[in-house]
Amino acid sequence: MPMNKTTQKISVIPSWCFRDEAGNQLDLHLLRLLEAVYRRGKLTLAAGDVGISYRHAWNLLRQGGEFFGVPLVELQRGRGARLSLLGEKLLWAEQRAIARLGPQLESLGSELNLAIQQQQQGALSVLRLHASHGFAVELLPKHLHEIPLDLQYCSPQESLAALNRGSCDLAGFHLPRGKVGERVRIAYQGLLKPRQHRVIGFIARTQGLMVAPGNPLGITGVESLVDNSVRFVNRQLSSGTRSLLDCLLKEAAVSSKKIRGFEIEEFTHSAVAAYVAAGMADTGFGVEAAAQKFGLDFIPLAIEDYLLACHHRSLKEPRFRAFLEILQGEPFQEAVERLPGYSPSQCGNIIEVASLL
Structure with missing residues (x-):
């Protein structure tokens, strides 16, 4: 039986979770925002790329700064925004982790998709x-x-x-x-x-x-x-x-x-x-x-x-x-x-x- 062309493919995507001793947890949008700030150099443009309001972006950065105890982004009037040393460390740590885990997660996704196809359609070549x-x-x-x-x-x-x-x-x-x-x-x-x-x-x-x-x-x-x-x-x-x-x-x-x-x-x-x-x-x-x-x-x-x-x-x-x-x-x-x-x-x-x- 040929495979149904409408069968959806499953992708396995890693995500980070930051939690302190008190159980407080950061919004996952923060890392997306840091990447956009690094690329765009302006908080307004970065917020638009992530799909959130400027106010929400500002609150995310404030919460992140309070969580880690140091600011993640340096905002300068008339000169845009740039990541602090810790902000860069967080961004590149995530990028390196995704790059390292990519092959293993793709292999896992391949196994899951194959199992789903076999369950739905029986034996496959x-x-x-x-x-x-x-x-x-x-x-x-x-x-x-x-x-x-x-x-x-x-x-x-x-x-x-x-x-x-x-x-x-x-x-x-x-x-x-x-x-x-x-x-x-x-x-x-x-x-x-x-x-x-x-x-x-x-x-x-x-x-x-x-x-x-x-x-x-x-x-x-x-x-x-x-x-x-x-x-x-x-x-x-x-x-x-x-x-x-x-x-x-x-x-x-x-x-x-x-x-x-x-x-x-x-x-x-x-x-x-x-x-x-x-x-x-x-x-x-x-x-x-x-x-x-x-x-x-x-x-x-x-x-x-x-x-x-x-x-x-x-x-x-x-x-x-x-x-x-x-x-x-x-x-x-x-x-x-x-x-x-x-x-x-x-x-x-x-x-x-x-x-x-």
């Missing part, structure tokens, strides 16, 4: 995708209307291992272009098997260094990271982005031991960007879309293909044919092109493993 978190992968649930998707986020090596043991139908992995990609290919040779697997083209994305607006430290590439005045924030060791960075460092003969903050790890591109935007680091490595999302400048360093592996026998199944049609269609590819630093690359085309390795 589910497409199980294991892949690292990324902006293009996030688009898939919005476009696979008639294909129930079980999306689980994990590293490229974990995804390919899951494919080999039959725990998923599709596995996402990254392959940088140029000489740097040669080192990454070695890691996939035992996991991608020419006789058993096929690769589906997906997207290409640009990776590089995210820096504060205007690039105040004059960072130009990975060579700049050894400057002791530059604070760096890294991705976790198992991620494809970390593998790419390690290859770029090796190619440039840069020792990671000389990079200040190399041991500090975040688990998503957005979490790295939020860390830099909060002023806790001067630069981090990731995709351009994350940099733009948090108002950072971007220094492009590499282009990589994000690919999907499957068993060759799976390509004969109706769910796979439908999946390929969606990837090849204009709606999905146009959505990818709207992402900064992303483009469709052989999207939906079948590629022989031997041609990659």
Whole structure:
């Protein structure tokens, strides 16, 4: 039975709760208001963005100041409004938490939506995708209307291992272009098997260094990271982005031991960007879309293909044919092109493993 196109999708969204020892609790609109003040610089405009009156906004800020014991926003006659030090800390703490929790919550939402569909419609032909978190992968649930998707986020090596043991139908992995990609290919040779697997083209994305607006430290590439005045924030060791960075460092003969903050790890591109935007680091490595999302400048360093592996026998199944049609269609590819630093690359085309390795 095809899935009802009117079935609503459930999203799991984190929210903060501030409560003191007496049980007093802050209005959740306060964090939305702080974000709007940071972006707009005027309380009147910020209140309008949040959908509340100026008086309500003023009361929220007053209550927040009383709750924490220090003001959250500095209001200056004729000069607008700006966040205080604590106000900025609260805003960026929330942004970092959302960026960190995003993949896990999306995976949980995928499980809940799948359970709801199965309860409503019985047995469904589910497409199980294991892949690292990324902006293009996030688009898939919005476009696979008639294909129930079980999306689980994990590293490229974990995804390919899951494919080999039959725990998923599709596995996402990254392959940088140029000489740097040669080192990454070695890691996939035992996991991608020419006789058993096929690769589906997906997207290409640009990776590089995210820096504060205007690039105040004059960072130009990975060579700049050894400057002791530059604070760096890294991705976790198992991620494809970390593998790419390690290859770029090796190619440039840069020792990671000389990079200040190399041991500090975040688990998503957005979490790295939020860390830099909060002023806790001067630069981090990731995709351009994350940099733009948090108002950072971007220094492009590499282009990589994000690919999907499957068993060759799976390509004969109706769910796979439908999946390929969606990837090849204009709606999905146009959505990818709207992402900064992303483009469709052989999207939906079948590629022989031997041609990659």
